[in-house]
Amino acid sequence: FFESANIKRLGDGKNASHGMFEAMREALVKTTDKKVARVILLISAVLFAFGYWQSEKMRIGDLHAGAPALHEDARYNQDTFLISDRYAISSDILKVIVEATPAACTEHDTMERISRFQWRVE
Structure with a gap:
């Protein structure tokens, strides 16, 4: 060439x-x-x-138990290990439903409580 x-x-x-x-x-x-x-x-x-x-060495999907966004020693992951060990269920996703007033998404106090809960869980 x-x-x-x-x-x-x-x-x-x-x-x-x-x-x-x-x-x-x-x-x-x-x-x-x-x-x-x-x-x-x-x-x-x-x-x-x-x-x-x-x-053959490639792995796809969740390779480790627990929520990947949290540390392995986080309380949520520890509880998940215990539950999945004792029962035949999976708990990969934590869903939180907050009951509040109709316009709660715009209220600072409500959103602050949700944020604090998130930090506490992590």
Whole structure:
């Protein structure tokens, strides 16, 4: 691709795109040679096998028990460990329902209490 013949063909830049196309075409034509094609297939097979081998180590999803946003020794996680140990249930999500007045989302006192509860749980 960067051989002197290819660079000379590019010339003064007027036919640069044509010269680049020709160089790429020549590189693609070389891949049709039996020896080159075998090497490409061998490299591809080795890379595929390596990728498959590495994919066996990949884990997706929750890898550890408890809420990932909290420390392992947080009270919520400790309670979750105890509950999931003794009962056949899962408790990955903590949902809090607050009963308040209709416009409670705009009241500072209510939101402050929810925020303090969140900090206490974490």
